[in-house]
Amino acid sequence: MYRATNDHSCTKGLKEKNAHRNEKLKVKKLIIIGGFGNGTVVQSTVEDINEKNPTWNLLGFLNDRETDPINGYPVLGKIDAETVSRFLKDPDVYFFYSLISVKLNYKFLGKLHDLQIPQHRFATLIHPTAVISKYAKIGHGTCIQPFVSVGPNTHIGNHVQIFAQALVGHGARLDDYSYVANNACIGADVHLKEGAYLGTNATTLEFVSLGKWSVTGIGAVVLKDVPDYAKMVGNPARQIGSVAE
């Protein structure tokens, strides 16, 4: 399923195949806001979804820095309300907002809101290898990457990103804009408040809460509630500062 390749003829062939399928099927159009980095991870997931079940016609990216195609997809314009409003006129166009900055995520929120995209026009993307309980609730504009496991009675909000191989225990609540890096392990009934960030390989005890826009570093082991905006590291996790400083 994975194509770890720079072989452009292969990518071209895939796109032609997809374009042909899209003609026959009623697929939704998608624009990824972002680019190299997280945007291309999302692009990969979209392609894997399409291979399994043609769902999205990926039109391209919105990006403030790049003008050349990104992995063969055009850059359609800058990330601004005027560009977005042009595409919003087509009711079949959906968006995915992929911009992330570990310690400054809350500062990106204004940029997202300025675009004035109605919540229902954000795509929710779930990789075909993810295992999601049918009792989980998932919001708009959320992306769940390969081999993630999401337990029953979890509530995952809008614009949440869960990266490869992470585990979300039963009853967990992941509020809007929270972020779970790859291989992180969220215990049962844990609460990630708005924008909380859990780093690669970090683990949490059940029932703890991670404060708003807090950042918990790679490999941390969280045993107690994390304050809002706190920067946490280590085992057991301790606060080394604040992302709001």
Ligand SMILES: CC(C)(COP(=O)(O)OP(=O)(O)OC[C@H]1O[C@@H](n2cnc3c(N)ncnc32)[C@H](O)[C@@H]1OP(=O)(O)O)[C@@H](O)C(=O)NCCC(=O)NCCS
């Ligand atoms: C927690 C984190 C945000 C701190 O970043 P920072 O503010 O730039 O911190 P610094 O690198 O200046 O380190 C500050 C101190 O904390 C220590 N530290 C930083 N991250 C640590 C971690 N994850 N575990 C243990 N100690 C850590 C540093 O060694 C340093 O200690 P010192 O003062 O004794 O030298 C960052 O290290 C981190 O883990 N980010 C998550 C990355 C991630 O998950 N990426 C996934 C997507 S690829």
